[in-house]
Every structure is written in structure tokens, then in C-alpha cells.
Amino acid sequence: MTTLRRSARYGLLVLLALIFLTPLVWMLITSVKTYGEAQKIPPTFVPKPFSTYGYEQILGNTANPVLRWFLNSMLAATLHALLVLATASMAAYALARLRFRGRGVGFALIVGTLFIPPTSLIIPNFVIADRLGWLDTLTVVVVPGAASAFGVFFLRQFFLSIPAELEEAAVLDGANHWQIFSKVLLPLSKPALATLAVLSFLTNWNDFLWPIYVLFSPERLTLPPGLGLLQGAYVTDYPVIMAGAVLASVPVLILFVAAQRHIIQGVSRSGLKG
């Protein structure tokens, strides 16, 4: 009975795993086919021969500079994650550890914006970015998203969970707030900071709606709007389109495998606040 149940469980688990993974595997397989082979019916599961056609189209492409988009995305997501870490950790320290006028109201205001769908702010944010002269620059995909309240909320909760006694020794040694923050609290918060960094990187790397409207020049694009262009240019030339999709997936899949624990913890903790 129990063996039967166990095999049934594993059977179900494997079936589900196939449903989740097959599309991703198919993306990879198609990216190493020739144009002709990708058009075959029925489709082939093992490409014969393995072809670098899709990737060659992408790498030598001046109309759709995919490598450039890749570098832009890498730079934007990295800078964005650093900006979020720096600004959110300092703000969270003030909100968790310092007393000042307006703290309650300020915190309520910040958390309140968590409930406003960011899509509803896109139009005014576009006009603001335009006034600042940021349209079609790297800045416009790095900075505005860092206003999200999530990082501040997330780190504040984490700081509050750290016992204040740990900082008392530093206080007795005459440390100021900056030293307590940077020398005591931040080192104790490495797991939370790593989680926030990874989540911020992912969000920025994957962002689609904002960059397709605020970036215009082909050489300024990040990968997601670039992939949209690629789809328009290659229509049913699927090896090329899938090669582009693979290129956009590899960094985040590597990051996911390496930082799985952080990502899953970050997501589950964001749920527990509810």
C-alpha cells in the first residue's frame, strides 16, 4: 500500500516536472536547429546535425544587436540591484532603529504604495522621466524602479528580527549610527541582502512593459524589448528567435540554480506578511 502510494506520488511529480520543463527544453533544442529542420513536420527531437545557425544570426546581427542588449541588460540589472540595496538598507535602518518625527506616517505612506499597481503609474512616470531627460538612456531602466517599497519593507522586517543587544557593544564602544549600520547590522543581514539583491536583479532583467516604451534606439535596448523586435523581424524563423530566448534565460536560470534558497525564501517571506 505505502509503496504503491509512494510510486503514485513520484509518478505525479515526474509528470508535472515534464510539463514544467518540456517547453524550456524545446526552446534549447530548437535554438540549435537549422531553419529547414525547425520547419519539419513531424518535428525532430534530436537535431541532426546540431546547428549554430540561430546563434550565428544573432551574434553577427547589426540590425538587432542582441549581444549589445545582453550587455545593457546585465549592466542595468546589476546597477539597479546595487541601488536598491544601498537606498533600501539605509532607509530600513532609520525605520527600524531610529526615532524621529514622521516615522509612523512615513512608513505607512511607503507601505501604502505597495498596494498601488505599478502599471497605473506608468503614464505619469513616463512624463516625469521625459522632463528629467532620461528617455532612451540607461538611467531610465535603472533608477525609477528602485522607488518600489518592497525592499524597504523587506529589510525593515529583517532588521527588526535582529536583537538590538547585538548592537549595544558597539554603542558602548562609542560607535555612531553609520558605524552600527555598516559594521554591525549589515554583516548580520547578509542573507536578507542577498535575497533582495537577487530578486531586484531578476525583476529588472525581466522587465518588459517599461523598457519597450522608454527605450527607442536599437543599441540602447535591453533584452526583453529587444526580443520583441527579434520576434517581429524573424516571425517564424524559430531557431533565431529561440536562440535569443535562450540567451535571455541562461543568466537568470544560472542565478536561480545558484541562489535558489535565497529566491525561494524571499518569495515565501513576502507571502507571510499577508
Place this chain on the structure above:
Amino acid sequence: MADVIEVGAARKDAPPPAGGKGRRGVTERGSRATPYLFLAPYLLLFLTFGLLPILFGVWLSVHQWDLQLPNRPFVGLDNYKDLFDSESAIYGDWWSSVKATAIFTVFSVPLLVVIPLGLALLLNKSFPGRTFFRAVYFAPYVLGVAVIGLLWRFLLDANLGLVNRLLGAVGLPADTPWVTDVPWAWVSLVGVTVWWTSGFNAVIYLAGLQDISPELYEASRMDGANAWQRFRNVTVPGLRPVLLFVLTTTILASANVFGQSFLITQGAPGEETRTVVWRIVDEGLRDNDAGRAAAMSIVFALALTVISLINFRFFRYRED
């Protein structure tokens, strides 16, 4: 915003920038400006791109604000009235997008609440390979909508797509127009979204399940409860706050759907799968009518707020 700039400018006794060492130690402790200095960098971002756009959005919505024209006259509530006036030029497009968003939300939310719960229950016991399967189910979620969109546009291609080929191989119709006709386009959009985001909700449920005390299950088992009764009487009540969170965030996420229909069905057939968010950005940023688009954003945000509040209300009453 002026306040923040002043705080930023008055940085005489500011804490040194990251990486630097404190210069004056004790004397800085307790300075009144300290908390504001810690807050200043984030506050500048928050005020400019978090708070200002809310107020500015309201301002835009009561003006005829063409991005290309210098003259932007005040028009009162005209932009709002147009959305509810069947004579106006925008009426048809607007309500068509509302309908599309409603269809998508109504069909995707129940699936995204129930299926991930099933996944979480399956993963909640400890067994070899558990972490692996959890990672596999979560994996699609780390990919962006651009990748998902391109990938499924291909998989659902009526002729060359894997979905129709696999269906054909098991003797089912192999010519379904998944991305070009309704109701298939809806099945596709909902199905892809379930595939893409179920792992995310499952992880949230899992955290909630782990907070339910094993003793409650033990006690229930002692009372002779079967598996279904334990689920009804222990799991569901224990998960109530998490269920509320999942339901609310999923409704918000589904109502904000954009990339899937932009890339997979590309609005087809006609403009039937064009969603509210798509309509808003098109109106504002392609057709340059930022005023009307801002009015749409505000109506949309208010509608979502009302739905969230009803959610909270409903769940709180049920608890009594």
C-alpha cells in the same frame, strides 16, 4: 520634494558615504538630522517615482495632455466622462479591453489559487528529491514575460508548434488555432500564465503549510478524521491568511496582464485579447493622449482597490 532636496543639501554632518569610516564617532550619535540622512536617498526616489506620479497622474487626468503639443488645457472630468459615454471615440476600445481583462482574470485566478495549492500539498511532505521538484516547478517563474511570450508563441503556432503536434500524435485534432481565434486564445493565455506562475504561488503556500503545527494534524487524526476532513478542518483554516494573500496578489497580477497578450496572441483575433494595461499605454504613449490614459489608470487602480477591499472584508467576516 523640496524638503528632501533641502535635507540632501544640508549634509554637513552627514554620515560618510558607503565604505568610508565615521570621522567624529560619538558626537554624531543622536544628531537630529541622522534619521533623515539615512532616509534621504530612498526618499528622493520614493517621492519622485512613487508619490509624485500618483499626484501628477490626477493632474494629467483633468487636462487634455497631448505629449506632442505645447498647449494642455484643463478639461475637468471630460477624460473620465468619455470612458462612460457610449458616444465617445474611446468608449468601444476601452470597454473591449476591460472585458478582455475581466475574462482573463475570471478564468486564471481560480486556477492559480487551486493548482498551486495542490502542488504545495504534494511538496509538503519530506521525501527524497523534494527540493529538486520544488525548483523545477518554480523555474518558469524566473524567466521574464518576453522569453515566455516568444517561447509559447512558437509552441502554440498552429502549424509548427509542439502543442498541436503532440495533440496530433495522440489522435486529437492537430489544427487548433491557439493564438489567432477565440476561445482558444483565452485558453492559451490562461494556460501559459498558469504554467508560468503556479510555482510562485506554490512556494508561498508551502511556507504557510509549514507554519501549521503538526500537533493539530495529530489531534485531528486521533479524532478519527480522514485525509479530506484533515484538509478541511486543519489545513484550510490554518492557511486562511496565506489564501487571502495569494488570492489578492493573484487578482492584482492577473488584472495587470500585458506581456502575454502583447506577445502571444498579439491582441488577436481583431483586438479581442487586448488588455486594459495595453490599452492604457497605447493611448498614452503611442497615441500621445497622456491625459486620457491617466484617467484610465486611475479608474483601473480604483477598481482594483475596491476588489481588494471586498476580498479582505469577505475573509474577515468568514473568520467570525
